[in-house]
Amino acid sequence: MTTASSSSSLHTVDTDSVVTLNDVKVHYPVKEGALQRVTGHVKAVDGVDLSIARGKTLGLVGESGCGKTTLGRVISGLVAPTGGDIWMDLSAQQQLDVNRLRGVNEAEMTAQDRQMWKDLTLNSRLGSMSREKQRQYRRNCQVVFQDAFSSLNPRQLVRDIVGRPLRVHEQTSGAELDKKVIELLERVGLGAEHLLRFPHQFSGGQRQRISIARALALNPEFVILDEPTSALDVSVQAQILNLLVDLQAEMGLTYLFITHDLGVVQHMADHIAVMYLGQIVEYGPTDQVFDSPLHPYSRVLRDSNPSLEGERNRDWELSGTVPNPIEPPHGCRLHPRCPVAAAGCGWSVSDVMSRTEENSPVIFETIKTVDRSDDYNAQINFENEGDAQGFVSQLNGSVINESMHRPPEVRGASVKVSFNEVSDASLEQIQDGRWSSCIRTQERGTLPDLNKSQQVNGKEGQ
Numbered sequence: 001m002t003t004a005s006s007s008s009s010l011h012t013v014d015t016d017s018v019v020t021l022n023d024v025k026v027h028y029p030v031k032e033g034a035l036q037r038v039t040g041h042v043k044a045v046d047g048v049d050l051s052i053a054r055g056k057t058l059g060l061v062g063e064s065g066c067g068k069t070t071l072g073r074v075i076s077g078l079v080a081p082t083g084g085d086i087w088m089d090l091s092a093q094q095q096l097d098v099n100r101l102r103g104v105n106e107a108e109m110t111a112q113d114r115q116m117w118k119d120l121t122l123n124s125r126l127g128s129m130s131r132e133k134q135r136q137y138r139r140n141c142q143v144v145f146q147d148a149f150s151s152l153n154p155r156q157l158v159r160d161i162v163g164r165p166l167r168v169h170e171q172t173s174g175a176e177l178d179k180k181v182i183e184l185l186e187r188v189g190l191g192a193e194h195l196l197r198f199p200h201q202f203s204g205g206q207r208q209r210i211s212i213a214r215a216l217a218l219n220p221e222f223v224i225l226d227e228p229t230s231a232l233d234v235s236v237q238a239q240i241l242n243l244l245v246d247l248q249a250e251m252g253l254t255y256l257f258i259t260h261d262l263g264v265v266q267h268m269a270d271h272i273a274v275m276y277l278g279q280i281v282e283y284g285p286t287d288q289v290f291d292s293p294l295h296p297y298s299r300v301l302r303d304s305n306p307s308l309e310g311e312r313n314r315d316w317e318l319s320g321t322v323p324n325p326i327e328p329p330h331g332c333r334l335h336p337r338c339p340v341a342a343a344g345c346g347w348s349v350s351d352v353m354s355r356t357e358e359n360s361p362v363i364f365e366t367i368k369t370v371d372r373s374d375d376y377n378a379q380i381n382f383e384n385e386g387d388a389q390g391f392v393s394q395l396n397g398s399v400i401n402e403s404m405h406r407p408p409e410v411r412g413a414s415v416k417v418s419f420n421e422v423s424d425a426s427l428e429q430i431q432d433g434r435w436s437s438c439i440r441t442q443e444r445g446t447l448p449d450l451n452k453s454q455q456v457n458g459k460e461g462q
């Protein structure tokens with residue numbers, strides 16, 4: 001039995017969902033050495049709560065490497081979750097029941113609660129429901145990948161590629177199979193003349209149409225589109241997006257549309273989930289997220305996208321690169337890069353080291369050793385007291401200094417640093433249907449203002 005997760009549960013209470021995720025994690029082991037020992041885990045997806053409403057499009061956006069494809073794969077059943085629950089086909093009421101029951105300790109459950117949990121898991125939870133139901137889920141949930149060329153077998157004819165799911169799952173063959181394949185090809189803007197051709201005989205856009213036809217062969221309700229237009233020219237991109245919109249209207253499809261390009265989903269998605277370093281940082285109706293983002297990361301993504309209309313404030317930008325997902329930053333994972341990070345956003349010893357290395361390399365060179373008691377407390381050792389003083393003065397007035405438990409203390413040639421521990425940021429509902437994991441937005445109810453004096457991206461203290 002699963003107990004309550006530390007993160008809030010995100011659900012579309014008033015709508016049925018094709019899939020609902022509670023605290024889902026995918027941690028890939030990192031193996032090293034001749035013995036291939038596990039030395040850590042890539043936290044590709046790290047505690048995701050999400051619900052995808054039936055008949056709607058959810059846009060999943062974020063920079064490359066933030067975990068979008070892994071999240072798509074775990075939802076489709078291609079990758080097993082390391083933790084958390086994935087539910088299929090929950091009604092609005094069942095989502096409320098699941099959320100409530102996940103918050104109840106097993107010992108405190110009534111007999112009725114236990115029965116309800118048992119019924120829910122047997123009928124709807126991936127991993128606990130019957131094999132037949134799991135098969136049904138996999139058929140019902142199809143994936144279209146970015147790179148149609150590598151996802152289509154170059155040695156197979158279109159008839160075999162698109163017809164394979166029908167042959168395998170529905171035992172269709174002969175003239176009947178050809179007829180169904182032609183119907184599917186026509187549905188995506190191709191025709192009978194394409195039946196006996198190989199993938200290399202098509203353009204990129206046509207190959208993506210073939211992938212879409214294959215995904216639709218078993219008449220699914222839910223399609224995961226993983227960067228389906230990212231490899232295509234802009235004009236072809238628009239044709240494929242229009243095709244997807246038409247197919248959704250004709251067939252009542254639900255889409256999870258994954259993209260690194262916010263511009264692509266602006267007019268397609270009903271809701272947007274913004275992902276950063278394995279977690280969802282903002283979720284809400286598309287137009288509202290575009291008009292007034294409630295997480296600094298969404299704001300940066302929006303303002304830095306050249307394909308979006310309107311004046312954008314380019315001062316909203318991130319510093320540095322995406323941190324290592326094996327050891328993500330504490331507190332809010334964006335804090336080392338966030339233009340409005342403040343004390344309380346999760347600073348720790350690693351930050352003071354990396355910030356000194358970036359901004360004051362000469363001072364960084366004077367560090368001899370670092371004795372860490374834990375992630376928040378350390379003694380940093382120098383050759384002499386002058387170097388230790390130099391290290392402390394370069395931190396003066398910085399947000400890092402403000403987030404320390406007490407000011408850095410010089411003792412001879414050493415400096416003691418001690419940070420306030422901060423719990424991990426989690427999604428909270430800020431306004432009706434709008435969620436953000438930004439601690440500062442949660443406190444204020446709105447996105448923090450960009451105030452140059454509190455920027456941490458510059459070379460402070462120098």
Ligand SMILES: Nc1ncnc2c1ncn2[C@@H]1O[C@H](COP(=O)(O)OP(=O)(O)O)[C@@H](O)[C@H]1O
Pocket residue numbers: 028029042043044062063064065066067068069070071325
């Ligand atoms: N099979 C795998 N084994 C180990 N790490 C992986 C694997 N697949 C992806 N990753 C890592 O997981 C993180 C998320 O990757 P991915 O889901 O592909 O992100 P995105 O689709 O947003 O670019 C990245 O750090 C990536 O290197």
Ligand code: SF4
Pocket residue numbers: 295296297332333334335336338339340341342345425437438439440441448
């Ligand atoms: S909590 Fe908000 S302000 Fe602080 S680092 Fe994260 S996104 Fe930036």
Ligand SMILES: [Mg+2]
Pocket residue numbers: 065068069070
């Ligand atoms: Mg990807």
